[in-house]
Amino acid sequence: MIELTKRLVETWGPSGFEHRIRDLIREEVADLADETWIDGLGNLICRVGAGGKKVLIAAHMDEIGLMANYQEPESGYLRFANLGGLRNDSLNGNRVLFEDGTVGVIAVHNGGGKALSDFYIDVQADSGENATPVGQPAGFMREMQVRGRRVIAKSLDDRIGCVVAIETMRRLERQTPNDLYFAFTVQEEVGLRGAKTAAQGVHPDIGIAIDVTGSGDQIRGRKMQVKLGGGAAIKVHDPGLIVPLAIKNWMVERCEADGIPYQLELLMGGTTDASAIQMADAGVPSGCISIPTRYLHTTSETVDIDDVQACIDLLTGLLANDIAM
Ligand code: CO
Ligand code: ZN
Numbered sequence: 001m002i003e004l005t006k007r008l009v010e011t012w013g014p015s016g017f018e019h020r021i022r023d024l025i026r027e028e029v030a031d032l033a034d035e036t037w038i039d040g041l042g043n044l045i046c047r048v049g050a051g052g053k054k055v056l057i058a059a060h061m062d063e064i065g066l067m068a069n070y071q072e073p074e075s076g077y078l079r080f081a082n083l084g085g086l087r088n089d090s091l092n093g094n095r096v097l098f099e100d101g102t103v104g105v106i107a108v109h110n111g112g113g114k115a116l117s118d119f120y121i122d123v124q125a126d127s128g129e130n131a132t133p134v135g136q137p138a139g140f141m142r143e144m145q146v147r148g149r150r151v152i153a154k155s156l157d158d159r160i161g162c163v164v165a166i167e168t169m170r171r172l173e174r175q176t177p178n179d180l181y182f183a184f185t186v187q188e189e190v191g192l193r194g195a196k197t198a199a200q201g202v203h204p205d206i207g208i209a210i211d212v213t214g215s216g217d218q219i220r221g222r223k224m225q226v227k228l229g230g231g232a233a234i235k236v237h238d239p240g241l242i243v244p245l246a247i248k249n250w251m252v253e254r255c256e257a258d259g260i261p262y263q264l265e266l267l268m269g270g271t272t273d274a275s276a277i278q279m280a281d282a283g284v285p286s287g288c289i290s291i292p293t294r295y296l297h298t299t300s301e302t303v304d305i306d307d308v309q310a311c312i313d314l315l316t317g318l319l320a321n322d323i324a325m
Contacts, residue, residue: 001167001308004028005151006144008159012097014065014139015083015190018042021061025162025184032169033182041197044184048169049176053323056181056204056284057168057315058195058273059161060188060211063154064297065139066096068121068132076130077120078104083137084189090298091119096138098123102131104138142299149229149305156301158188160291161210164311171316180319188273192240195273199280206247206325207277207286210315212293212301213238213265222268226292228303231261232310235288240271241278246325247287254317261310265290285325289314 013021022044026036033046044061064084071078092108104121112118121138125131144153151160165182172180181202185194188211199207213233216224226233234251235243255262265288278286289311294302 001163002146002151002305004166005153005160005163008162009144009153009155012139013061013063014137015062015187017099017137018061018186022184025061025166028166029169032166032174034174039197039201041194042186043194043198045198045202046169046182048172048174048180048182050179052178053325054179054181054203054205055319055323056183056199056202056207056277057165058183058185058198058207058209058277059165060158060185060194060273061162062186062189063139063157063159064189065137067137068098068134071130071134072120076124078123078134079117079120082116085297086116087297088114088116088119094299095141096121097141098132098136098138100132100136102136103141104132140299150302151305152300152302154299154301156293156303157212157296158210160212160303160308164210164289164291164308164315167312168315168319171312172320176319177322178319185273192273192276195276196280199277199284203281204277204284206323207274207284208315209272209274209277209286209288210311211272211288211290212296212303213267213290214296215292215294218294224266224268226263226265228292228294229306230263230292231307232314233263233265233290233292235265235267235274235290238267238271238275239269240275241286241288243287244285247285250323250325251287251289251314251318255314258313258317260313260317262314
């Protein structure tokens, strides 16, 4: 699981440009699904089983990134637009990789650093030449590290959710009484766009997003019940989703029955693919299994590997059994 996580987080794939990470996942799940296809927006959808409840499981492939949108006439420095929720307080000095292979360094004007317009990217190849043109997308560069039970990496949002989905498919070995659709979605970070078309294509009875959530155990930050090492986080509420009681209880009872450590998640900012899935068709009861994460949307997102395992155990337990709902 650690090795798969490393490969996924270090693969380039900002929102709208998920082709490399999609190729990697498609290869990884080739023997784990009965059928796979790519929908019109770019989601990778993997069907497992037949009969029973139709469940859509969504984990997003995209990572936050940026796109060069203007070149300063004299210096050649690039200005950029965000692809997803960049944290301006973590940009200065970070390296980015453009699609064409160019490495850029993000810098900030003296005394600036509050607004995106304070930043620029240095892509000079020498004193006269610029190495990449405007219109190029970029993702952040950072190697994954492991410290005891903790994994530190960029893009754990939501490659760790992809890991949970893939490892669950591995555990199921294509055996389930249900009709499962694992969707590795695109463009979550720019507004849950992939989940919308995935849900409209699949017409599920139930939706489950697998995504990261915050943690309340940092020195500063919002008060929040969730902590690293506290188990799988079962979402109760976020600004885009009020989880139906039947879904929440289904997850809690599974954890109780199987002895899986869990905690209840109430998130004050942000939402997941589940909030898009719930609005498909005439409405789809939807929930979310969350991986507690520190330093979200930075290049050093941090999770606890035991929490990840608990999420795999929970998702496998839910999907391997009949769903009485
Ligand atoms: Co995110
Ligand atoms: Zn996410």
